[in-house]
Each structure stands twice: as structure tokens, then as C-alpha cells.
Amino acid sequence: MLHEEVVGRVRAMLLEGEIPPGARIPERDLCEKLQISRTPLREALKVLAAEGLVQLLPNRGSRAAKLTDKDMRDLFEVCQGLEALAGELACERITDAEIAAVAAAHAAMAQHYQDNDLLQYYRCNRAIHEAIVTAAGNPVLSGLYESVTARIRRARYVTPMTPPRWELALQEHEAILNALRRRDALGLAHILRTHLRHKREEVLQAGFAETENPGVARAQLRLQA
Amino acid sequence: MLHEEVVGRVRAMLLEGEIPPGARIPERDLCEKLQISRTPLREALKVLAAEGLVQLLPNRGSRAAKLTDKDMRDLFEVCQGLEALAGELACERITDAEIAAVAAAHAAMAQHYQDNDLLQYYRCNRAIHEAIVTAAGNPVLSGLYESVTARIRRARYVTPMTPPRWELALQEHEAILNALRRRDALGLAHILRTHLRHKREEVLQAGFAETENPGVARAQLRLQA
DNA sequence: TCCTTTATTTTTGAATTCAAAATGGTCAAT
DNA sequence: ATTGACCATTTTGAATTCAAAAATAAAGGA
Numbered sequence: 447m448l449h450e451e452v453v454g455r456v457r458a459m460l461l462e463g464e465i466p467p468g469a470r471i472p473e474r475d476l477c478e479k480l481q482i483s484r485t486p487l488r489e490a491l492k493v494l495a496a497e498g499l500v501q502l503l504p505n506r507g508s509r510a511a512k513l514t515d516k517d518m519r520d521l522f523e524v525c526q527g528l529e530a531l532a533g534e535l536a537c538e539r540i541t542d543a544e545i546a547a548v549a550a551a552h553a554a555m556a557q558h559y560q561d562n563d564l565l566q567y568y569r570c571n572r573a574i575h576e577a578i579v580t581a582a583g584n585p586v587l588s589g590l591y592e593s594v595t596a597r598i599r600r601a602r603y604v605t606p607m608t609p610p611r612w613e614l615a616l617q618e619h620e621a622i623l624n625a626l627r628r629r630d631a632l633g634l635a636h637i638l639r640t641h642l643r644h645k646r647e648e649v650l651q652a653g654f655a656e657t658e659n660p661g662v663a664r665a666q667l668r669l670q671a
Numbered sequence: 672m673l674h675e676e677v678v679g680r681v682r683a684m685l686l687e688g689e690i691p692p693g694a695r696i697p698e699r700d701l702c703e704k705l706q707i708s709r710t711p712l713r714e715a716l717k718v719l720a721a722e723g724l725v726q727l728l729p730n731r732g733s734r735a736a737k738l739t740d741k742d743m744r745d746l747f748e749v750c751q752g753l754e755a756l757a758g759e760l761a762c763e764r765i766t767d768a769e770i771a772a773v774a775a776a777h778a779a780m781a782q783h784y785q786d787n788d789l790l791q792y793y794r795c796n797r798a799i800h801e802a803i804v805t806a807a808g809n810p811v812l813s814g815l816y817e818s819v820t821a822r823i824r825r826a827r828y829v830t831p832m833t834p835p836r837w838e839l840a841l842q843e844h845e846a847i848l849n850a851l852r853r854r855d856a857l858g859l860a861h862i863l864r865t866h867l868r869h870k871r872e873e874v875l876q877a878g879f880a881e882t883e884n885p886g887v888a889r890a891q892l893r894l895q896a
Numbered sequence: 897t898c899c900t901t902t903a904t905t906t907t908t909g910a911a912t913t914c915a916a917a918a919t920g921g922t923c924a925a926t
Numbered sequence: 927a928t929t930g931a932c933c934a935t936t937t938t939g940a941a942t943t944c945a946a947a948a949a950t951a952a953a954g955g956a
Contacts, residue, residue, distance in 0.1 A: 484942090486941095490717075492717065493721045505907090505946085506947090520812065527753065527756030530752070531749070586749050590815055594811070594815075673910070674910090698938075708912075710911065711911095729917095732918095
């Protein structure tokens with residue numbers, strides 16, 4: 447179905463930053479680029495607006511949602527709560543095979559840490575957290591988590607990780623893995639909460655939200671190109 | 672804007688049960704009823720599908736989502752987690768005025784309990800929980816909570832409350848209020864979790880009412896004929 | 897020169913139209 | 927009588943069209 451396809455493509459463009467936060471989205475241009483008519487695109491925009499990725503302005507079109515500092519804090523809080531919940535549920539339901547998968551991802555991540563490969567490290571990190579959420583066996587939870595993390599990821603293109611922070615993160619991950627192995631629900635929930643609080647502090651401290659307009663100007667240019 | 676209006680109207684129809692779970696939604700009929708063209712209605716249906724209230728079948732139209740037992744359990748689990756998070760946050764941020772409001776609602780609820788007025792009791796109950804979520808001061812959280820509770824509410828039109836259950840619920844609410852007054856975040860989170868687990872047991876045990884699916888009904892009729 | 901006002905163009909919101917897929921019904925064949 | 931193929935009708939998916947609102951450009955006056 448075309449509709450689903452379009453939602454996916456546009457969502458990807460938003461998450462990849464191809465359409466930067468705050469950028470206006472001229473329907474006609476996007477239609478041309480995607481080779482579709484306006485009808486399915488507009489449907490997709492409404493859906494993405496409901497997801498919080500797009501902002502609709504009455505009679506003035508839509509723009510990519512721009513997150514304020516407060517929005518970011520809120521998203522992190524919720525993400526934290528969802529992960530803690532996922533951890534608790536995962537402890538009840540996770541299989542040995544799934545734990546092994548998490549352990550493998552953790553090992554790979556540690557290796558990337560040694561190699562100082564930040565990008566690959568992030569990939570593994572995300573895989574671990576997603577594996578835990580999946581292990582919770584709750585599609586509703588998975589859906590909300592996906593939605594929230596997508597919005598967060600979109601805002602921070604790059605997080606500068608100081609060495610001590612990085613080391614701490616790794617230690618926390620080790621603790622997470624151990625709690626999972628012990629199937630210690632409360633312990634895991636607690637670790638996940640502090641782990642994410644640390645990440646939040648990192649991101650918020652870095653100051654992701656530039657309120658200047660040059661970014662918007664660039665957005666228009668890139669979209670036309 | 673028409674689009675928002677339509678989403679709201681159709682969502683209400685779904686939540687009120689005017690469109691029962693599992694029912695097919697013929698676009699043309701609904702357009703006629705709402706006096707609009709198909710375009711805005713279809714946009715609305717896509718949004719509601721993203722919210723989980725409507726199910727889209729490729730080339731076969733849409734139907735009101737029908738929740739399975741598992742879906743219900745998942746929703747409750749998430750709702751539980753969200754409320755616990757809201758409670759923790761509320762303890763940090765709630766004002767004395769807001770606490771007073773919760774206390775008032777609680778008192779009213781206790782009165783309705785005395786009067787055996789289940790409907791009004793539910794109204795107050797919901798108001799209390801929503802007040803706590805609001806007091807968390809996190810719009811992202813509020814949005815997700817709203818979405819999840821809406822889906823839950825849709826499934827259970829009526830929950831048969833046995834007297835002992837009801838009494839227990841009231842006691843738990845008393846404990847919730849006290850924890851709020853003490854601003855005891857961990858305590859409140861714990862109480863909210865058990866409180867909602869009890870409610871979930873109630874609902875799941877009752878076997879939430881399944882309204883008849885027209886398609887199924889017709890199939891059965893033809894079989895008998 | 898700058899601001900206000902008006903006309904033109906562009907863009908959005910929603911209805912209509914068109915094509916494709918599915919549904920329902922009829923009729924022949926076994 | 928039941929099954930299966932074929933055609934008509936309905937319904938959906940997406941493009942196009944039309945109207946209204948906003949943005950832009952232009953002209954006139956202080």
C-alpha cells in the first residue's frame with residue numbers, strides 16, 4: 447500500500463535529518479521528490495503529526511517538529527519510565543537465548559569501546575535496549591518506546607561523549623546485563639533509570655536546541671536540491 | 672480545521688461504542704453521516720489507525736480495532752508503568768492546591784461509594800488518576816496515558832465491582848492520597864502499581880464485553896439458514 | 897525612500913473523479 | 927444440490943480538480 451510506504455519514507459527523512467527540525471515542508475516539492483500525488487502525502491503528514499514528528503499549522507502547511515529543551519526532558523523522562531517497565535517485564539519473560547543475544551551485543555559494544563568506534567558503539571547500545579524492550583513481550587510498550595526514542599534520536603545528531611562518561615555508561619551496561627541474568631526485576635529497573643538519567647544529563651548539557659533560524663534556511667535549500 | 676474535527680468525532684464514536692469493536696467502517700456511509708467528503712475522513716482513519724483505534728485492511732477498508740485478551744493485558748501493563756512514573760514525577764512537582772483538588776475528588780468519590788453510585792464513582796476515580804498524571808507536568812506522558820487509557824476504556828464498558836473489591840480500591844486510593852501528601856515518590860509508585868494490577872485482574876477476570884461483529888453475525892446467520 | 901494598499905501568484909484544504917481491487921450474484925457444469 | 931467460473935456492482939486507493947486562504951509582488955501616496 448502506498449500510504450504506509452509514504453509514511454515510512456517521510457518518517458525516515460525526518461529521523462535521518464534529511465528534513466531538519468523546524469524546516470517547512472512544502473507539499474508540492476515533496477510530492478515531486480517522492481513521485482506521488484498530494485493525497486497520500488497529506489495522509490502521511492497527518493499521521494506523522496499524530497506521532498509528534500510533524501507540526502501542522504492551520505492553512506500554513508506543516509513543518510518538521512522542533513523540540514524545545516522541555517520537550518526533550520519530557521521525552522527522556524517517559525523513555526526512562528518505559529525502559530524501567532520493560533526491564534521489569536523482561537526479567538519475568540526473557541529466555542536464555544535472548545539473554546545470550548544481549549550478552550553478545552554487549553561484548554561487541556565493549557569491543558567498539560576499545561576501538562573508540564563511537565558510531566558502532568551507539569548501534570550496539572541501541573540494539574541492547576531494543577532487545578530488552580522486545581523481551582518484555584508487550585507490543586504496546588514496544589510501539590510507544592519506538593515512538594519516543596525516535597523523537598529523541600531525531601534531536602541529537604551527535605552527542606559528545608567524554609571518556610569518563612563513556613566508561614560509566616559501559617559499567618552501567620554491565621550491571622544491566624548482570625541484573626538480566628539474575629532476572630532481578632527491581633534491580634534492573636533501578637539501573638535502567640539511573641543509566642538513562644545519566645544519558646539525559648549528557649544530552650541536555652550538550653545543548654542540542656539551537657533556536658536560531660539559519661538551520662531553517664539550510665533546510666529549505668537542501669529540500670530543493 | 673475540518674481534519675481535526677473529523678478525527679475527534681470519529682474517535683468519540685469509537686470510544687462511546689457507537690462504532691462497536693470489530694465493526695466494519697464503510698467510508699461512504701460515515702461520510703454521509705458526517706456530511707463530509709471521503710478525503711478528510713480517510714485522513715482521520717489513518718490517524719486513528721496509528722493510534723491503535725482502527726485497523727486498516729489493504730484494499731478491504733477499515734474496521735474498529737478489536738482488542739484481544741493479550742492486547743488488554745499489554746495495555747494494562749503499560750498503563751501501570753505510566754501511572755507509576757506519573758506518580759513519582761507528581762511527588763516532585765505537585766502543588767498544595769493540586770493535592771487539595773485530588774483530596775476533594777477523593778472525598779467525593781468516597782461519598783459516591785457510600786451512595787453506591789458506581790457511575791459517579793468511576794468519574795471521580797478517573798479524575799483522580801488524570802489529576803496525578805497532569806501534576807507530573809509532562810505533556811508527552813499525558814499524551815501517551817490518554818491514548819492508552821482511551822483504548823482500555825473502549826473495551827470495558829462496564830466492570831462488575833464486587834463489594835470487597837470496591838472497598839479495597841477505596842483503601843488503595845486513600846493510600847495514594849497519603850503518599851502524595853507525604854510526597855513519597857517510591858511509595859506512591861508502588862501503590863499505583865498494585866492498585867492498577869488489582870483493577871486489571873478485575874477486568875480480565877470479568878472477560879470484557881465483546882460486542883458482536885456484524886460480519887461474524889451475518890456469517891453465522893447464513894450458516895443457520 | 898518608505899509604508900500602505902491592492903492585485904497576482906502560490907499553497908493549502910477539501911471535493912470530485914478515475915482506476916483497480918474486492919464483493920456479490922447469476923448461471924452453467926458436474 | 928454444490929461447486930466454480932464469469933460478469934455486474936460496489937468499495938477502496940490515489941490523482942486530479944476546485945475553492946479559499948496565505949504569501950508575494952506591485953503600485954500608489956506620504
